[in-house]
Amino acid sequence: MTDMISPQNEGLELALLGAAGSGSTAGSGSVLGAPAKKRLGPFFWICAGWIGLIILLALIANLLPLPNPDFENYANPQNAGPAWGHLLGTDDLNRDIFSRLLFGSRVSLVVGFGGAGIGLILGGLPAMYAAYRRGRVDTAFNTISYAVLAFPAIVAVIAIGEFWGHQLWKITLVIGVFSAPLIFRVVRASTLSYASRDFVMAAKALGASDRRILGRELLPNILPTIVSFGLIAVATIIVLEGTLAFLGLSVPPPTPSWGNMLNESASLLSGGKGQTNPWLVIFPATAMFSLLFTLNVVADKLRAYFDVAEVKL
Amino acid sequence: MGTYIAKRAVLLVLIVFFVSVAAFFLVHLLPGNPSVAILGPNDTPQNAAILNHQLGLDKPLAEQYFIWIGHVFQGNLGQSFTTHETTTSVISQSYPIDVELIIFSQLMAAVVAVPLAMKASRRPNRLFDQLANSTAFGMLALPPFVIGPVLVLIFAVHWHVFPGPASYVPITQGFWSNIHTMLLPSIVLALGSIVVYFRLLRNDLIATLQEDFITMARSKGLSDRRILWRHALRPSSVSVLASAGVTISGLIAGTFVVELLLQLPGLGFQLISAINQDDYTVVQGITLVVAVAVVLINFVFDFIFTVVDPRIARD
Amino acid sequence: MTRLPDPSVQTAPLLAVDDLRVSFATPQGELRAVQGVSLTLERGKTLGIVGESGSGKTVLSRAIMGLLPQGSATQTGSVRYQGQEILNAPAKELRRLWGTQIAMVFQDPMTSLNPVQRIGHQITETLKLHLKLGRDEAKETALSLLMQVGIPSPVERYDAYPTQLSGGMRQRVIIAIALACAPRLLMADEPTTGLDVTVQAQILDLLSTLQRDREMGMVLVTHDLGVVATRTDEIIVMYAGNVVERAPTSVLFSRMSMPYTEALLRSIPRIGNPSHTRLQAIEGRPPNLIAPPAGCPFAPRCPYVQDKCRREKPPLVEGVVPGHSYACWFPLQTQGAVAAGAGAGSGSGSA
Numbered sequence: 001m002t003d004m005i006s007p008q009n010e011g012l013e014l015a016l017l018g019a020a021g022s023g024s025t026a027g028s029g030s031v032l033g034a035p036a037k038k039r040l041g042p043f044f045w046i047c048a049g050w051i052g053l054i055i056l057l058a059l060i061a062n063l064l065p066l067p068n069p070d071f072e073n074y075a076n077p078q079n080a081g082p083a084w085g086h087l088l089g090t091d092d093l094n095r096d097i098f099s100r101l102l103f104g105s106r107v108s109l110v111v112g113f114g115g116a117g118i119g120l121i122l123g124g125l126p127a128m129y130a131a132y133r134r135g136r137v138d139t140a141f142n143t144i145s146y147a148v149l150a151f152p153a154i155v156a157v158i159a160i161g162e163f164w165g166h167q168l169w170k171i172t173l174v175i176g177v178f179s180a181p182l183i184f185r186v187v188r189a190s191t192l193s194y195a196s197r198d199f200v201m202a203a204k205a206l207g208a209s210d211r212r213i214l215g216r217e218l219l220p221n222i223l224p225t226i227v228s229f230g231l232i233a234v235a236t237i238i239v240l241e242g243t244l245a246f247l248g249l250s251v252p253p254p255t256p257s258w259g260n261m262l263n264e265s266a267s268l269l270s271g272g273k274g275q276t277n278p279w280l281v282i283f284p285a286t287a288m289f290s291l292l293f294t295l296n297v298v299a300d301k302l303r304a305y306f307d308v309a310e311v312k313l
Numbered sequence: 314m315g316t317y318i319a320k321r322a323v324l325l326v327l328i329v330f331f332v333s334v335a336a337f338f339l340v341h342l343l344p345g346n347p348s349v350a351i352l353g354p355n356d357t358p359q360n361a362a363i364l365n366h367q368l369g370l371d372k373p374l375a376e377q378y379f380i381w382i383g384h385v386f387q388g389n390l391g392q393s394f395t396t397h398e399t400t401t402s403v404i405s406q407s408y409p410i411d412v413e414l415i416i417f418s419q420l421m422a423a424v425v426a427v428p429l430a431m432k433a434s435r436r437p438n439r440l441f442d443q444l445a446n447s448t449a450f451g452m453l454a455l456p457p458f459v460i461g462p463v464l465v466l467i468f469a470v471h472w473h474v475f476p477g478p479a480s481y482v483p484i485t486q487g488f489w490s491n492i493h494t495m496l497l498p499s500i501v502l503a504l505g506s507i508v509v510y511f512r513l514l515r516n517d518l519i520a521t522l523q524e525d526f527i528t529m530a531r532s533k534g535l536s537d538r539r540i541l542w543r544h545a546l547r548p549s550s551v552s553v554l555a556s557a558g559v560t561i562s563g564l565i566a567g568t569f570v571v572e573l574l575l576q577l578p579g580l581g582f583q584l585i586s587a588i589n590q591d592d593y594t595v596v597q598g599i600t601l602v603v604a605v606a607v608v609l610i611n612f613v614f615d616f617i618f619t620v621v622d623p624r625i626a627r628d
Numbered sequence: 629m630t631r632l633p634d635p636s637v638q639t640a641p642l643l644a645v646d647d648l649r650v651s652f653a654t655p656q657g658e659l660r661a662v663q664g665v666s667l668t669l670e671r672g673k674t675l676g677i678v679g680e681s682g683s684g685k686t687v688l689s690r691a692i693m694g695l696l697p698q699g700s701a702t703q704t705g706s707v708r709y710q711g712q713e714i715l716n717a718p719a720k721e722l723r724r725l726w727g728t729q730i731a732m733v734f735q736d737p738m739t740s741l742n743p744v745q746r747i748g749h750q751i752t753e754t755l756k757l758h759l760k761l762g763r764d765e766a767k768e769t770a771l772s773l774l775m776q777v778g779i780p781s782p783v784e785r786y787d788a789y790p791t792q793l794s795g796g797m798r799q800r801v802i803i804a805i806a807l808a809c810a811p812r813l814l815m816a817d818e819p820t821t822g823l824d825v826t827v828q829a830q831i832l833d834l835l836s837t838l839q840r841d842r843e844m845g846m847v848l849v850t851h852d853l854g855v856v857a858t859r860t861d862e863i864i865v866m867y868a869g870n871v872v873e874r875a876p877t878s879v880l881f882s883r884m885s886m887p888y889t890e891a892l893l894r895s896i897p898r899i900g901n902p903s904h905t906r907l908q909a910i911e912g913r914p915p916n917l918i919a920p921p922a923g924c925p926f927a928p929r930c931p932y933v934q935d936k937c938r939r940e941k942p943p944l945v946e947g948v949v950p951g952h953s954y955a956c957w958f959p960l961q962t963q964g965a966v967a968a969g970a971g972a973g974s975g976s977g978s979a
Contacts, residue, residue, distance in 0.1 A: 150328045151335065152607045154566040159600040162588050163339045239456045243566045246458035247573055247585055259458060266462045266574050269470055278471075281462045292454035300450070525739040532695055532734075533754045533805065534727035537719075547744050 044301040047294035054291060058105045066099040089279050091261075092268065097279065100256040101287055107250070107257035108291065111172045112238040116183075116230055118176025119237075123183035124226060128214055131191035142188075145181040153178045154240065158249055168251050171244070175237055183233060190225040194218055224306035231299035235292050242288060258284045318616065325612045329605055333385070336601040337378050385601070391594030400598035403583055408602075410579035411568055417495055418502035418564075425503070426510035431541050433511075434518035442515070449508045457567035461501045461574045468497060498571035505563055509556050517549035524548075554617060561607055640711030642813055642845040643669040643692070648705035648715070650684075650691045657918045661687040663869040664705070671812065674839060674846045676856030676877070678892065679866035682914040688866070689817050689849045691715075693730055694722045709813065727754045731806035733835075735818035737798035741790040747801050748786035751808055758809050773804040778834055796827035800834070807838060814839065814846045820855065832859060853892045857881065862951075865889050868915050868925035871944060875952035885947060885959035888926045924957070934958060 057064075088097040123145075130138040153175075160174050194200065195218060203213050244250040245259020246266070253260055265280035384391070391400050433442040468474045475497040483491060521527065522545055530544045569581030576582065580599055587595035650662040661684045669675045679685045690696050692707050694714055707715040709730065714722065734740040742750060751773060752766040761769060767786070774782035777800040790798055799819060806814060816835060820828035836859050839846045848856055856863055856877070863880050865873040865888065873886040884890050891910045912929035915921065923938040924930070930937065936957050944955045 146324070147328055147331050150608050150611065151332055151604055152562045152565055154562060154569070155600055155603050155607075156335075158584070158588070159336070159339050159596065162596055163593070235453075240566070243456065243458050243570055247569055247581075249585070249588065262458055262462055266465070269462060269465055269574075278466055281466050285459045285463050288459050289454045292456070292459075293451065296450060296453050525734060525736060526742045528695060529732075529734050529740045529802070529805075530742070532693065532726050532732045534723045534725070534758060535753070536723065539757075544742055544745075548742070 040301055040305055044298060047297040047301075050290065050294045051298065054105055055109060057102050058109050061102045061106070064102070066096070066102065088283050089277070091264070091280055092277060097261075097283055100261060101258070101283060104256035104258050104261060104284070105287070105291075107168065107245070107255070108238045108241060108259075108288075110168060111175060111241040112234045114172040115176040115179055115237040115241075116233040118173060119179035119183045119233060120226070120230060122177060123180030124187040127184040127187035128191050128218060128222070131188045132195050132210070132214060132218065138188075141184065145184045148178065149181045149185075151178075154243065157240065157244065158247070161244070161249055166250065166252055171241065171250060175240060179233055179237060183229070186229050187222065187226060190222040191218055194221045224302065228299050228303040228306070231295055231302070235295040235299070238288075238292065238295075258288050262288075321612060321615055325608065328608050332604045332608060333382060333601060334378065336597055336604065337381055339597055339600065391598055400595050403595060404580065404599060404602055407578055407580045407583050410572070410577055411581070413495060414498055414502060414568055414571070414577075414579065415564055418499040419506060421499055421503040422506035422510055426507045426514060427546075429507075430511050430514035430518060431546075433515045434522060434545075435537065435541070437519050445511065445515075449511050452504055452508045456505065457501050457570040458574075460504060461498075461570055464497060464501060465574060494575075494577075498575055498577065501571050501574075502564065502567045505567060506560055509560055510553055513552040513556050514549060517552050518545055521545045521549045554614060561610055565603065565607070640708065641668045642671050642710060643667075643847070644706075644708040645692060646706040646708075648688070648691060648703070648707060650687055650696070651702050652700060653702070654918065659918050660920065661701075661869055661917060662691060663920075665864075665866070665869075665871050667864060667871075667874070669813070669845045669847065671845050672840075672843045673862070674836070674848060674860045676860035676863040677847060677849045677866060678851065678853050678856055678863060680851055680910075680914055682868075682917070683851075683866040684869040684917075685849050685851075685866050686817055689732070689815050689847060692847075693726070693732055693815055695732070727811065728758050728809045729811050730813045730815065731809075731811040733799075733803055733806045733814065733816040733819045735821045737790070737795060737802050740802055741798060743790055746787050746789055747793070748788075751801070751805050754805070754808050769808070770804070773808060774801075776807075776838065777801070777804045778830070779804075795823050796831065799823060799827075799831055803831075803834065803838070807842070810842065812844055814844050815849070816846060817849045818851070819848075820850075828855075835859075852896070853889075854896045865892070868920065869917060870925060870955065871953075872926065872956070873954040874944070875947075875949070875954075879949050879952050883947070883949060883952060883961065885952070885954040885961060886926075886956045887930050887932050887960060890960060891929075891931075924955070932958060932960075 088101065090096055091100070126141050130141045156178055157171070157174050161171060164170055164174075200213060200217055203217050208216075241250055241257075242259040242262075245257045246263045248260075248263055250259060251257055253264075261284040262281065265277075265284070268277075268280065388401055389399070429445055433445045436442060465475075469476065476494050518541070527540060527545060530540050535544075565581075568579065569585070571577065572579045572581040573585060580603060584596065584599045586592075587599065645665060645667045648662055648665045649660070652659040652661060663684075665688055667675065677685050677688065687696070687701075691701070691703055694707075694717065696703070703716055705715060706713060709725065714725065741747065748767065748770055751770040752761075752763075755761045755766040755769055756763070771782045771786060774785060779785055779797055779800050785793070785797070790801070793801065803819075814835075819835065820831050823831065832855060835846065835848070838844070848860060850856060860877050862874070862876050864871050865880075865886065867888050873880065873884075873889050875883070880889065881893075884893065888910075895909055910929060915925050915928065921927075923940060924933075924942050927933050927937040934957070940957070942955045942957045944953050946953050947959070
């Protein structure tokens with residue numbers, strides 16, 4: 001996801017937490033303005049609710065009375081605008097857009113949360129261990145993370161996808177693996193800032209096992225960073241998958257995904273007919289925007305609430 | 314500072330080596346025998362065996378790698394199976410477009426982001442700053458593949474301000490028409506970068522402006538503007554320059570997107586076409602070239618840091 | 629820069645501060661950093677401002693110069709430079725004065741110099757900007773300044789970065805920058821804190837020499853009474869934002885009246901003392917500046933405190949000797965306690 005090979009600038013990925021979305025503002029709280037209040041606010045809950053709604057709908061999509069998203073049903077009107085039977089209209093292959101949006105969200109959500117989860121396990125766990133133990137383990141993991149980070153993620157994912165296959169699980173896995181290094185760096189930096197503190201030494205002196213220290217002392221402290229950055233990672237992965245889908249290199253049609261839908265509408269734009277159905281562009285774009293925006297807001301508000309901005313080395 | 318550069322150079326070589334190995338092995342991710350995959354399942358096993366031998370696939374892996382690397386150093390990246398052009402010529406024809414796009418968009422982004430960040434950092438958390446921050450935040454949710462089609466829809470299809478897809482004109486054929494075709498894709502690319510640059514620069518500036526040497530500069534009777542540009546900007550620009558390395562990855566993704574969107578024949582477009590035609594050698598070649606280029610660019614940026622901020626090399 | 633004698637300017641004191649009050653709005657309430665300070669300074673004279681950290685002396689010096697961040701503080705009273713009112717003046721006017729008329733020497737040269745600019749450039753910047761000197765002229769002047777402040781091999785140092793110089797040299801550079809455009813008033817805010825003891829003496833001597841040579845008025849702000857002992861004409865002692873004693877230097881040491889001043893004096897370790905002499909720290913802590921209690925601010929820590937001290941705040945009154953004022957209900961003389969008990973130590977300070 002990033003291509004930094006600058007060991008000196010380790011603190012930078014935490015600064016990049018700011019760039020990636022959970023903006024740290026010197027001396028104040030949320031990027032969305034106003035000094036950090038120690039509460040989450042209604043805006044936070046609205047955004048979190050929206051995310052929850054999307055997830056819920058994705059889960060129960062099968063149960064809803066929706067027209068088949070894949071099936072090109074010639075009984076439907078073509079390129080119709082929003083109407084009663086088809087809430088958001090139909091596309092040029094007579095498929096219901098609303099239904100496609102709902103089912104399509106699954107791809108983004110699975111890849112997003114799944115990939116982030118894989119990244120957290122592959123990157124976060126070693127990071128905690130490496131930051132705590134230091135020494136050769138730490139150097140080894142660090143070097144590996146630099147090496148993988150150096151490779152531009154999108155090119156790697158495209159290439160691997162092309163040669164290995166475009167199944168959903170494969171894509172999720174590959175993206176997860178390539179997000180691991182950045183998660184590694186962030187979790188490592190965060191753990192480092194706590195591992196050297198007195199309470200850890202105190203626990204050691206009391207004879208606590210490594211696992212206990214990691215789990216009971218360090219983890220609760222870095223959890224806010226993990227959650228907040230994790231959500232950013234989800235958003236970033238969703239963007240990556242969406243880009244892939246837009247390029248036609250993700251889960252292949254007819255499986256709907258938001259990126260796919262934009263890909264199809266884009267190719268229609270280049271037809272130059274001037275007769276494109278604008279809804280084909282607007283609806284998936286709005287859906288994607290809403291998901292990304294709310295994810296970023298939630299991540300940022302959480303970060304400000306827990307004041308994670310202080311995790312600069 | 315010499316040892317610093319030397320260390321980084323060693324790291325660079327190692328990483329490039331890794332990248333080349335990875336690129337080499339891509340072909341071996343293909344299910345089954347590459348030759349069969351290339352020829353397709355309808356071809357004869359004898360042909361597959363012949364192709365196998367031709368491609369040197371019956372030799373031990375390590376040997377294959379060195380042969381391949383040897384070819385690469387001679388500039389031979391294989392041939393396209395479909396068009397029979399050499400990969401090298403495909404690459405050399407298309408990369409100028411990417412270069413132009415990237416430079417154009419980053420310049421745009423800098424021209425917008427730097428003054429905005431300066432203005433925002435003068436009065437942090439006041440109206441302008443909050444507006445700018447919220448806008449930046451919103452733009453984060455508009456990656457190229459989302460905002461691109463929307464902008465094309467509005468500005469190229471609906472209002473014919475910009476030319477639509479498939480209307481690329483190379484510089485050689487007309488400077489202004491080239492700019493005209495490149496403007497929209499550059500804007501799409503620039504949007505993401507503006508956010509990153511603005512946010513980082515603003516934060517750094519605010520932190521820098523609280524330092525003692527800024528108060529000292531004020532006490533010298535220097536104007537606010539002079540202080541911002543001459544005194545605060547340089548120490549604050551480290552993060553931005555570092556982020557340039559980071560945004561490269563996003564930029565590449567974005568470049569591919571706009572190339573597909575507007576049918577600009579750059580590297581991304583070629584890559585996707587090659588993929589659609591299962592032209593494996595071309596895919597492999599472009600992957601290698603792009604990856605190595607990114608690594609090199611990062612290295613160059615690292616080097617630039619030490620010029621901008623002498624403190625870094627000292628560490 | 630020509631300085632024609634201007635009659636009106638010559639009669640006004642170089643610096644005249646009248647009842648200056650500075651307060652900051654904080655979430656906990658209004659923080660009164662400076663509570664009514666008045667002082668005057670003439671050309672060629674040095675004024676020392678002494679106090680602990682938290683006494684308001686730094687805020688005072690910044691407020692006098694106008695360097696407090698805009699909008700952060702409420703400033704009332706009057707500050708007149710050569711007769712011209714500069715308190716709360718618009719930034720543009722102040723900028724015209726800064727560097728050319730009034731300059732400040734900052735403490736902590738490590739952070740006060742721009743780390744990514746060469747020191748030569750940092751000196752010549754004002755020369756080129758305010759005095760409109762050309763590049764070569766500016767460089768020559770800068771080199772001569774470097775020599776004046778006692779930096780060896782100025783030509784080599786000219787292109788150095790601040791991190792390449794020692795602490796003492798950096799402080800000299802700061803002095804050079806401050807003096808570049810020949811200001812008439814120099815504010816030195818803890819110019820030697822953090823430096824080695826031997827270097828401290830050199831820097832202070834340097835400042836005194838330069839001040840004499842250039843006939844500048846100088847305000848020396850420090851927490852160390854010993855520093856100002858030999859180098860000032862007048863001393864102001866500050867505590868909790870108030871002036872608690874003011875006198876010409878020799879008078880201060882010979883007729884010390886306010887117990888706080890005595891305590892300050894006693895807390896200075898002397899080289900002449902026998903080894904293992906106890907350090908006499910002042911007990912207690914400085915008071916809360918947000919909700920100052922009634923009465924004398926020093927009352928909680930004063931060894932001679934009486935009831936009245938806790939109830940009523942003593943005003944600043946003139947003493948017997950003209951020019952000497954103090955704020956104490958029971959000044960030391962009246963108690964019969966000979967202030968010389970601590971050895972009115974002019975000249976034996978630690979600097």
